[in-house]
Each structure stands twice: as C-alpha cells, then as structure tokens.
Amino acid sequence: MLSDTHEDLRAQVRAFAESEITPRIPRMENSGDIETGLVKDMGARGWIGVTIPTAYGGMGAGHEAKTVVVDELSLHSAAMGAAAQASILGVAKIDHFGTEEQKREWLPPIAEGTLLPTIAVTEAESGGHVLGMASTARRKGRGWVLDGRKVFVGNSAIGHLHGVVVRTGEGPGGLTAFLVEHDRKGVSAPPHPPRIGLKGFSFGELHLDAVHVSDSHRIGDIGDGLAVAYSSSVLYGRLNLGAVALGILRATLAQTTAFISGRDRITGLGVVRDRLGDITAHVKMAELAVYHAARSLDRGEPCDQDLITAKLHAVEAAQHATRLGMRTHGATGLLTSVPMERFHRDALCLEPPAGTSDIQRHRLAEEALTPGRHRPWSQRFARPLTPAPAPAPDTLLAHTA
Ligand SMILES: Cc1cc2nc3c(=O)[nH]c(=O)nc-3n(C[C@H](O)[C@H](O)[C@H](O)COP(=O)(O)OP(=O)(O)OC[C@H]3O[C@@H](n4cnc5c(N)ncnc54)[C@H](O)[C@@H]3O)c2cc1C
Structure with missing residues (x-):
C-alpha cells in the first residue's frame, strides 16, 4: 500500500512513460540505439536525484520513492527503468563517501539532471569477483594516473561522471574509488555489441588509458574501494x-x-x-x-x-x-x-x-x-x-x- 505522495509520484512517472517512452519503444527495439534524450528528461524531472538529500537539491525522498520510480518506468520499459536506476545507483558513492566539498560540487547537477553518474566496477576477467580486478591507479605528483578496462557499465555511453573502482595496492584494502569525467583525456566508451534485451539502455565498456586526475577526484579514503563498490x-x-x-x-x-x-x-x-x-x-x-x-x-x-x-x-x-x-x-x-x-x-x-x-x-x-x-x-x-x-x-x- 503506497502513501498518497507515492501514488502521486507513480502517476507522474506513468504519465511520462505513456507519452514519452512507449512511443519510442519500437525504435529502441529495432535500432538498439541508446535513448540519451529520455534519460536526460527523467533527470530533468528530478528522478535521478530521488535519493539525494534536499540540502543538495535532490528530492530527499528515499528508497521507497526510488522504487516507485523504477518499478513504474519498468512496467512500460525495463530498458528505461534500468537506465534510470543505473544513474540513481551512481549517487550512492558520493552521498556516502563524498567530502562536503565533493557533495556540493557533484550532487546538485545530478539532482537537476544535467550530470549523469555511473559506477564502474566490473572487469572482463574478474566478473563478479570484485577483488580480482586489474585496473590500476598509480600516484603521479599530487594526483593519480588511471589505467584499465571496465565492462557492462550501466549508462557507460551517456554517463558524464564515472565512479571507477581500481587497484591502488594489494588485497581487500587495495581498492580505491575515483570520480572521472567522461570527457577527460584518455576516457572512452566504445560502441556496444548488440545485446538480447534492455535495448535502449547502455551497458557497455569504459576504457581508461593513462587518465590523469587530481587527488580531489578520489572518493573515500585510499583503500575504501571495496566499500564504495558494495555501498x-x-x-x-x-x-x-x-x-x-x-x-x-x-x-x-x-x-x-x-x-x-x-x-x-x-x-x-x-x-x-x-x-x-x-x-x-x-x-x-x-x-x-x-x-x-x-x-x-x-x-x-x-x-x-x-x-x-x-x-x-x-x-x-x-x-x-x-x-x-x-x-x-x-x-x-x-x-x-x-x-x-x-x-x-x-x-x-x-x-x-x-x-x-x-x-x-x-x-x-x-x-x-x-x-x-x-x-x-x-x-x-x-x-x-x-x-x-x-x-x-x-x-x-x-x-x-
Ligand atoms: C544489465 C546489466 C547492468 C550492469 N550494470 C553494471 C554497472 O553499472 N556497473 C558495473 O560495474 N557492472 C555492471 N554490470 C556487470 C555485473 O555486475 C556483472 O555482470 C556481474 O558482477 C557478474 O559478472 P559476470 O557477468 O562477468 O559473471 P561471472 O562473475 O564471470 O560469473 C559467471 C558465472 O559463474 C557464477 N559464479 C561466479 N562466481 C561465483 C561464486 N563465487 N559462487 C557461485 N557462482 C559463481 C555466476 O553466478 C555465473 O553463473 C551490469 C551487468 C548487466 C547485465
């Protein structure tokens, strides 16, 4: 049983899905093209920021409201439900591990829908075994240089701010997370191979080739990467x-x-x-x-x-x-x-x-x-x-x- 507020939210999502998503499903299915515009429209309605605290411009509405949004979107198009959740998911690391400065910088544009975050953990060799990852960040001066290949990253092709977890040392405490802008030198997201389902949703590769970032792009402490991934x-x-x-x-x-x-x-x-x-x-x-x-x-x-x-x-x-x-x-x-x-x-x-x-x-x-x-x-x-x-x-x- 949903509250009136949640029923209202569901009705808003349904109206959007019926008018904007449903007519585009044949195109998504036939071409497999990524629906960048629709994800941006969902962001502009504040839904990507549904769990972001109001102090940072978000809806501050929590996980039940988020579930209403994703559930209703997916009733119409699981691809668009998956796309919305992939960036809602990208909020967790900043919300739970970000410094006050990082939250003030990154959460408001996510809440406005102008910045889509992702979380990039999986690698081809290690799959679900997070600790098996091989991508690295090594110290250079005051910053870091990141190298590696991530796979099946939700919203890889349309995300603006990738949260990448990479190796900075040995063992479970040897993973660290960084925020990397999509247009930073050395970052690329190759075109997707065709997939059987969720057509219209981008879940593909993210390549990091000698990507330089400052230490202010580190999210959480050095060694917090596993916790960032799990959060x-x-x-x-x-x-x-x-x-x-x-x-x-x-x-x-x-x-x-x-x-x-x-x-x-x-x-x-x-x-x-x-x-x-x-x-x-x-x-x-x-x-x-x-x-x-x-x-x-x-x-x-x-x-x-x-x-x-x-x-x-x-x-x-x-x-x-x-x-x-x-x-x-x-x-x-x-x-x-x-x-x-x-x-x-x-x-x-x-x-x-x-x-x-x-x-x-x-x-x-x-x-x-x-x-x-x-x-x-x-x-x-x-x-x-x-x-x-x-x-x-x-x-x-x-x-x-
Ligand atoms: C739609 C979609 C969205 C995704 N979004 C993201 C994302 O946003 N960010 C991201 O980083 N990744 C994402 N992923 C990747 C996802 O996290 C991985 O696919 C998942 O971790 C499993 O890895 P794998 O597919 O390589 O399978 P593997 O880990 O290689 O597993 C292969 C098989 O072995 C089994 N297996 C493996 N290890 C064990 C074990 N210890 N015990 C029992 N069985 C085991 C598995 O169950 C499976 O049957 C996404 C994937 C999909 C399909």
Whole structure:
C-alpha cells in the first residue's frame, strides 16, 4: 500500500512513460540505439536525484520513492527503468563517501539532471569477483594516473561522471574509488555489441588509458574501494534491480491477462488459468519483497538479507513468469510486434547485475551458517528518512499479536 505522495509520484512517472517512452519503444527495439534524450528528461524531472538529500537539491525522498520510480518506468520499459536506476545507483558513492566539498560540487547537477553518474566496477576477467580486478591507479605528483578496462557499465555511453573502482595496492584494502569525467583525456566508451534485451539502455565498456586526475577526484579514503563498490551494489543496486524485475512482472501480468481474456477458446482452460494464477502470485510476492526492503532501508534498519531476497526473488520470478507468459501466448509470443518476448528477453538481462542469483544465494547461505559474521552494509550506511515511513503492516501485526 503506497502513501498518497507515492501514488502521486507513480502517476507522474506513468504519465511520462505513456507519452514519452512507449512511443519510442519500437525504435529502441529495432535500432538498439541508446535513448540519451529520455534519460536526460527523467533527470530533468528530478528522478535521478530521488535519493539525494534536499540540502543538495535532490528530492530527499528515499528508497521507497526510488522504487516507485523504477518499478513504474519498468512496467512500460525495463530498458528505461534500468537506465534510470543505473544513474540513481551512481549517487550512492558520493552521498556516502563524498567530502562536503565533493557533495556540493557533484550532487546538485545530478539532482537537476544535467550530470549523469555511473559506477564502474566490473572487469572482463574478474566478473563478479570484485577483488580480482586489474585496473590500476598509480600516484603521479599530487594526483593519480588511471589505467584499465571496465565492462557492462550501466549508462557507460551517456554517463558524464564515472565512479571507477581500481587497484591502488594489494588485497581487500587495495581498492580505491575515483570520480572521472567522461570527457577527460584518455576516457572512452566504445560502441556496444548488440545485446538480447534492455535495448535502449547502455551497458557497455569504459576504457581508461593513462587518465590523469587530481587527488580531489578520489572518493573515500585510499583503500575504501571495496566499500564504495558494495555501498552501490548492496545498498542501491539489489533493490533497484528488484524494482526493474517487478515492473516486468506487472507488465507480464497485464499482457497475459489481456491475451487470455480476448480468447474464448483458452480462457476457461485450467492450465492457462493456473499459469495466470502463478504469474499473479509472483507479482504479489515480488511486490512484498521489494517494497519491504525499500521501507526497511528508509527506516535505517539492518536489512541486507531483505535486499538480497528482493533482488533474488523478483528477478527469478520475472524470469519464470515471463516464461509462463510466453508459453501462454503460443506462437503469438514469438512475434516481436507483441511485447511478451521483450519482457522475457529483458528479464534474462537482470540476473547478472548487482550479483548473479548464485552469488545472492551464496550470501544468504553464508549468513544462515555464520550469523553476524559481517556487519550489515545497510547498518553501516544507515540513513533513516525523516520523517520515518510508517511501520510495515507485518511489523504492526507482530506488535498486536
Ligand atoms: C544489465 C546489466 C547492468 C550492469 N550494470 C553494471 C554497472 O553499472 N556497473 C558495473 O560495474 N557492472 C555492471 N554490470 C556487470 C555485473 O555486475 C556483472 O555482470 C556481474 O558482477 C557478474 O559478472 P559476470 O557477468 O562477468 O559473471 P561471472 O562473475 O564471470 O560469473 C559467471 C558465472 O559463474 C557464477 N559464479 C561466479 N562466481 C561465483 C561464486 N563465487 N559462487 C557461485 N557462482 C559463481 C555466476 O553466478 C555465473 O553463473 C551490469 C551487468 C548487466 C547485465
């Protein structure tokens, strides 16, 4: 159940999506071109700055509001939901690790939508094993020289301010993060190879060839790079991807319901109704998991397990539900003029970012076997929203039982 404020926000996003995004989907699908203009328009509406504190010009509306934005965008276009979340994600490192000076310099233009941030961690060889990265920064005078190749960076081609995590030393404490402008000498983002889904969203390579930056571009302390990477993916990324998956789930339910409703021959079939029931349950469970995690973050509660579960469950539910939707559409599902196949392709693209399902399961098992081994990232970076959101209904039930 959303508050009136969140319902209003959802209505604004829906109006934008219907008038600006939906008409452009055929072009995105056919050309695969990156929709720079749409992402800028979303930024101009303040949505990239939804979690930026009001003191820096942002909406200061927290993670539930962010989830509403990404969920609703993704109902219309998962590519645009993914693009919005990729830059919303880029805010985390500045908000949580930036100096006051860095926040004053970078957060206001992000909040205005004139500067799109990214976070660039992944490398081809190391993949999800962040500590395996090989890109480096070495000291030169008072500054640094960065070299390396990042892959699958969200908004790589359209981002203005890349947050790159690179090696400055050995071991887990040997990673450091830097802010690098897209037009700085030595920075390039090569054209993307074609991808199966999320067409219109740029997730590609970022090359750093002898890029000189001053020490004022370092974000966090030397050695904070792993924490910077995790603050982005654990705190923001998992929930964001869960919200994209939820949007796809809602779209799948609407499309499959409409398809069945118009066909008397199959409407009454038990197997078809069972699938629709399953898709509905997937939507409801994903909604509970995703919004519960968002509200927990906004209350400043330790909720790493909830964030993991939201991502794991919503993404796998979206993959399963879109498969059921495809089956239910029969051969019609294979037509690119019907959006069902797009939902299915887009859902497949959500598994790797912010940790594959294998990694999420591994993290959940680790905590189950050795509880409290790691201090939760959500507790480390807790930033309760003021005023705090109302307790979730399940909490109320627990108190009154
Ligand atoms: C749409 C999209 C957006 C993205 N956005 C960004 C971004 O903004 N910034 C960024 O830096 N990166 C981004 N990524 C990259 C993403 O973080 C990586 O894809 C992810 O970390 C996994 O790396 P990999 O794809 O190389 O797979 P690998 O890590 O090579 O994994 C390959 C396979 O091995 C399994 N595996 C690997 N290690 C383990 C393990 N320890 N235990 C169990 N199984 C394991 C995986 O589950 C998988 O099945 C994005 C990717 C996509 C698809």
